[in-house]
Amino acid sequence: MELSYLFLYFVLILLILAGGICLFKLRHNHKSIGDQENLPPGSLGWPFIGETIEFLKAENFVYDRMKQHSPDIFKTKILGEETAVICGPNGNKFLFSNYDNIFTAFRPHSMQKLFRSYNNHAATPVNITRDAEVQVTRAPGFLKPEALVGYVGKMDSITQQQMRIYWEGKDEVKAFSLAKTLTLTLACNFFMGTEDPEHVARVNRSFYDITLGMHSIPANFPGTKFYKASKAAAAVRKELRAVIGEKKAAIASGEQTVDILSHMIVATDGSGKHMPEAEIADKIMGLLVAGYSTVATAMTFFVKYVGERPDIYHKVLAEQREIGASKKPGELLDWNDMQKMKYSWNVICEAMRLTPPLQGTFREALTDFTYAGYTIPKGWKVYWTVSTTNKNPKYFPDPEKFDPSRHDETNSFPAYTFVPFGGGPRMCPGKEYARLVILTFVHNLVKRFKWEMVLPKERIIGDMMPIPEKGLPIRLYHH
Template structure:
């Protein structure tokens, strides 16, 4: 009984503090010309509808109700302005670090930041790591392309060949995690990667969730998965340090992070290294696998498009000697295949959107957004707008043919401006290497063409997209 009253008192105290913070935010915003919209319920705001009512529907409904340019809401514990349409995209991308800085929802911050050391603004340090040594520049990636091709071929031979039916999504996830582990941490041990796949699935689900950390919740599972991944990564870090000490070459991002020192000359703590690498692996895993999977879905429904992709890939293969791996020039010949993938990402964006934080009060579309508010932008406000994409639900790669163009900032699957996704070229190479290998080996048909798509911020086929394979 005593325990019950203690718990009840803690809950009451938490609610009281939350209500005080809620009232404080209202006071700070009072008198400002805020965008139209609703904050929803006290404390939880409109989070439940945002997460479980599909984020794109959430945005479209409010654009129709309040404004096609901007509206206010409260999601994931934050007062938020949702900026919509190509003008909103342009304004956001053009004002990075003037009005906006990177922001991760609290669920993401808590999952990726186990260490106690004070950290820079979420997302900035990881992006600095990727950009500064040039790991993701084309000239660096071209050296890795052959390895991508080799790993993809090995996965096809071991997991796809000889099977009448496979589930495309789990296999795509296994492939992309293998590629990410090889590129980011310099390992491709099959047993270790098999253990990591399920953990990363749990983390992906928890990235945009309510921070309820007790057994049975999505967030609790994500935290347990993060702890398990950190344990694996610390073992990798130890092995990597031993290899570096013995003079082994540094050919991966983990090695670079290990030897990089902070201004005081001390090496970064292992816990912090593990958190940063976990964030990078997550970024290089789920979104790439999603694009591969929905390529299989949409092309599996369209034999005419499959034939054009196959013809292009056979032409690329015919220009090479037997056994020769993919090179940069080969990727540049895959124009139709990339048009198909652009249409895949338009119809089913691997990631719905991202958040920023307002560095200062600013005005947009006649409304004031206060300093400290969060700003959410999403590709869906333009991707399925018939003004920019006629018959938006139709799968039509010809939209991207030479000579066709869209208004600026209407098609932004990788974002834009200074914070355009630094992994864009990495993703393009990984996905095109997959396309090159899968279409030359197999024809396929969907086992269940009406399979439900689930997931909120990151979509996934409910049953893993089973497909029937026919060997070429």
């Protein structure tokens, strides 16, 4: 068990042994929150920690409570916050439709501490919200399809280079590790305009610890996930400040730059002030994490599921070979090629249905609201999870079967039952970027290799983000 959990149990035992008035008051106050009129069913768990340990460790935390309390909504306390978990397609629709008037984005305290900046005049943390990062990418339209059209060839070129360096000539590789290296290389190029392998390598070494610590108890002492993540975040910030310095010098020399980092450097607020370097570094770190972890995870589970199904592999290969045959020697992929990869995208969607790259996200209630007959108080957090519908046989018959045909245009499933990128006005702004990155990877992988699983029964670990325990080792067979 992680040291932070042991520490929390130890503190709890001391409190119980101390007994008396202090603990009685803590329990009484905790109970009074849970007894407010018309709250959803559920439990707030222990004082202080609530049900955090179960949330982070129990594979079926949400499913079990849906069965126990309600399939629509239940209350809990996780990561230090009283939280309502809204479930099912109706819950998805409600959350997506009411973002601006009822909800705002919320990051758990662990993420707030990792993705924070300091102003220039005091050592006061400034929380870099997810909305602030999204605004950076939305405003100049970097992630819109029309802006991405011209980037497909660059994606293909970088992916081919990565395949030559890390995949070709190898008999066995760890797919998760190489997917992370590729996605981070692409993200560094797209967001920062850099391909410097030394920068990428130094950032890559730290990102895994950051992603593990994003949804953890923020206990900052040696041995905990959060402690490792804090050290890793500091190392990434240092590296990003160096990149920012290089980018500023390039801009000053008149070099033409069109990446998001350059936009952030030259942009000014209403008073003509530029964004502080520390804030730029933290926003870029958040964007890199968003363009790295979930994309690499989706790639990895494509490799896993297709490696287990030779019939599906051959269908993907046939589609990609047909696209390759239409290209001149050395010609890179383009936007039109991506639109032809319909079956490959169906396979990717089915992989995301069975193993969502991210289990869920948090919102904060801006006002009291009522849902499914229950009232959620202002300030409570709302947890949205993509997977409350993904394996429901009501929507996906034989839900454990890997069946890409579910996603054919001729088939359909009810609205709001498959939402890997969210929905509504706050749908993931990087959806199209992620689609292009993953399809480019698929094209280059299947054209070069066939593969099989080294560990067919490899365990999947992780809480919010699924991770193959041994990195998904695969045996490669070159075409």
